[in-house]
Amino acid sequence: MKILTGSRIREADRYTIAREPIDSIALMERASESIAQWVAGHVRPECPLAFFVGKGNNGGDGLAVARMLHRAGFSCAVYLAFGRDELSEECRFNLERLPRGLSVRPMAEASLPEGTVIVDALLGTGVRGELTEPLLGAVRRINSSGCRVVSIDLPSGMFSEFGNAGRTTVRATTTLTLEFPKLALLLPEGGEAAGEVVVLPIGLSEEYMDRAESLYFYTDAAAAARLPLSRPKFAHKGNCGHALLVCGSEDMAGAAVLATGAALRSGCGLVTVHLPRSERVSVHANSPSAIVSGDPEPVFSRLPRDMGRYDAVGVGPGVGQDPRSFEALEALLRAGLPAVIDADALNMLSARTELQRLVARGSILTPHLGELRRLAGDWASEDEKIEKTRDLASRLGCCVVVKGAHTMVCSSDGRCFFNSSGNPGMAKGGSGDVLTGFLAGLLARGYEPLAAAILGVYLHGRAGDRAADYYGQEAMNAGDLIDFLSEAQQEIFGRDDG
Numbered sequence: 001m002k003i004l005t006g007s008r009i010r011e012a013d014r015y016t017i018a019r020e021p022i023d024s025i026a027l028m029e030r031a032s033e034s035i036a037q038w039v040a041g042h043v044r045p046e047c048p049l050a051f052f053v054g055k056g057n058n059g060g061d062g063l064a065v066a067r068m069l070h071r072a073g074f075s076c077a078v079y080l081a082f083g084r085d086e087l088s089e090e091c092r093f094n095l096e097r098l099p100r101g102l103s104v105r106p107m108a109e110a111s112l113p114e115g116t117v118i119v120d121a122l123l124g125t126g127v128r129g130e131l132t133e134p135l136l137g138a139v140r141r142i143n144s145s146g147c148r149v150v151s152i153d154l155p156s157g158m159f160s161e162f163g164n165a166g167r168t169t170v171r172a173t174t175t176l177t178l179e180f181p182k183l184a185l186l187l188p189e190g191g192e193a194a195g196e197v198v199v200l201p202i203g204l205s206e207e208y209m210d211r212a213e214s215l216y217f218y219t220d221a222a223a224a225a226r227l228p229l230s231r232p233k234f235a236h237k238g239n240c241g242h243a244l245l246v247c248g249s250e251d252m253a254g255a256a257v258l259a260t261g262a263a264l265r266s267g268c269g270l271v272t273v274h275l276p277r278s279e280r281v282s283v284h285a286n287s288p289s290a291i292v293s294g295d296p297e298p299v300f301s302r303l304p305r306d307m308g309r310y311d312a313v314g315v316g317p318g319v320g321q322d323p324r325s326f327e328a329l330e331a332l333l334r335a336g337l338p339a340v341i342d343a344d345a346l347n348m349l350s351a352r353t354e355l356q357r358l359v360a361r362g363s364i365l366t367p368h369l370g371e372l373r374r375l376a377g378d379w380a381s382e383d384e385k386i387e388k389t390r391d392l393a394s395r396l397g398c399c400v401v402v403k404g405a406h407t408m409v410c411s412s413d414g415r416c417f418f419n420s421s422g423n424p425g426m427a428k429g430g431s432g433d434v435l436t437g438f439l440a441g442l443l444a445r446g447y448e449p450l451a452a453a454i455l456g457v458y459l460h461g462r463a464g465d466r467a468a469d470y471y472g473q474e475a476m477n478a479g480d481l482i483d484f485l486s487e488a489q490q491e492i493f494g495r496d497d498g
């Protein structure tokens, strides 16, 4: 799904109005129906609804939703931040359409009895500059209310893209964003205040959305479902790819166990794990399907024999940064295999930057924020972070996967794909090892690097969501992700048994 930014958001609106044809009131009605339907399905009918309404079209949406939910039997009260003469045409039109029995009062008279759900329709994508009164006071009132808050399109006050650090905005429980998620909802500066993000389709022109230029995309289930390779009828273990994993050391053999378990769920034909010989039983015991190549040293010190057998390599989790491992990493990179590079392998690339030139084009780097800082340099804002990631991806000709909420996959041509799946329960040691093993398996299986990164990150997140449903976010751990990778794939690939 494409994420539009800046003036293109309004342009999509105008294009739809001109070409469909549909007038802007009818488009607002369509958006509002979608919002009202979501609220009716997720809020108990006995909860009072308080609509905080601004003067632009975001407010117009709020008024139309209030009318629809009042008719559906909800107890609705509308609180206006501005006088009637200040409202946009669409907003005023919807104010006039409110049925008689629906209470409409100035914002100063807002009353929020226990159990109230606030619908935040003060400001959407039209916000400019600093918040001033009366909106600033309204935002503060919402945030201090302790009520559940459903924001329409954006938490009011938030810019659609960048510049939200330290900004006063509504803190939403849920944000119902229209047609596509606004970029700010996916970035840490604004994302925390957005709560759960739900994307509601409102039928903007498909033709416009296809043509519109954007560097930003959102990987939802539909986008992920376009990526899987089919498995040939005459497949055998020799033509489905052989993944090599260079993971684990004496103190961190578990990283190898996790990466191996995940690689074995990727569909590739063979998985070989290279780790200190002393630790090989840990892999044999947990993953009897894997082949083990034993390093005579307690750290990564040399290459496995016959590197020509492998189609892709995953390197880094748990390898440590012993001086011998730098030499071994250099030899591994010189072998020229597409690689998934993570953890200590990334740190070695930061410590000896000349190694970066040896990274094969079409590799995938999977840094968390600390590793990204060491590789690309620090940043002062989200847009600078994205620019630095783009520079790194383009300089190395690789995909860079920046891990975190809404993990971002940045391609070497500068496109950024934000992931929709996953949850905070995955923020635990070992999750990254699972991702590395899974991505290396997908590369070996024959996926293009960008497809492997986008699909692998999405499925890893879905496995996390399944694990959270089963164990809860606190109790789930990285090993559980491996088990649920299979269910995650069935959601996207379909079940083979029909």
Ligand SMILES: NC(=O)C1=CN([C@@H]2O[C@H](COP(=O)(O)OP(=O)(O)OC[C@H]3O[C@@H](n4cnc5c(N)ncnc54)[C@H](OP(=O)(O)O)[C@@H]3O)[C@@H](O)[C@H]2O)[C@@H](O)CC1
Binding pocket: 009, 010, 012, 013, 027, 028, 031, 054, 055, 056, 057, 058, 059, 060, 061, 088, 122, 123, 124, 125, 126, 127, 128, 129, 130, 131, 132, 135, 152, 153, 154, 178, 179, 202, 204
């Ligand atoms: N495209 C779509 O998909 C569709 C979009 N739709 C909806 O429209 C929304 C966008 O509507 P919008 O453009 O009217 O802007 P919106 O956010 O309501 O507010 C603008 C008003 O706020 C004011 N204002 C601004 N900054 C301020 C500040 N700092 N402090 C104080 N005031 C400030 C500004 O006043 P001005 O500065 O002009 O005096 C102006 O009057 C969008 O988010 C979605 O909900 C749907 O209806 C249908 C399809």
Ligand SMILES: [K+]
Binding pocket: 058, 120, 121, 122, 123, 124, 151, 152, 153, 154, 155, 156
């Ligand atoms: K809003």
